Amino acid sequence: MATTSRPQHREGAQTAATGLTLFAAVMLFIAGILDVFRGIMGIAEDDVYVTTPNYIFKFDLTSWGWINLLFGALAVIVSFGLFTAKTWARVVGVGIAALLLIANFLSIPYYPVWSLTLIALYAFIIWALCVVRKDPMSD
Secondary structure, three states: OHHHHHHHHHHHHHHHHHHHHHHHHHHHHHHHHHHHHHHHHHHHOHHHOOOOOOOOOOOOHHHHHHHHHHHHHHHHHHHHHHHOOOHHHHHHHHHHHHHHHHHHHHOOOOOHHHHHHHHHHHHHHHHHHHHOOOOHHHO
16 A cells, blocks of 8 residues: 555655746746836836935946846846746746845835835745755656
8 A cells, every 4th residue: 555655656646746836936026027127117118116315235226227128128028938948047046036026125215116026026936946856766
């Protein structure tokens, strides 16, 4: 009886791992597209964002636009690697999501609700990419 439950356990673990990777890929793609749009808004028109004169991390909003555009485009590219379940994409995906989480934290005074929403999205992406482990019995 124990020998039949072990393969079922591996199948269930593999299904969960595939589901979490797919979840992270879709979320990274969506959040990356949203950051690309946010970057375009910052580059095209500085009047979209609220300016905060007494913020310690004061950056030009056009600079924030370029940062969001670049990292958002990288997130979209990495999400395509996640759709194919590549290991390099999981590693780079965690790094890109972490950098975008930090960038969104620093831009909270300029766009608070949207920044907090994207922080939560990137935290879920990092969690989903880190919780998936390769099954040693599958090799």
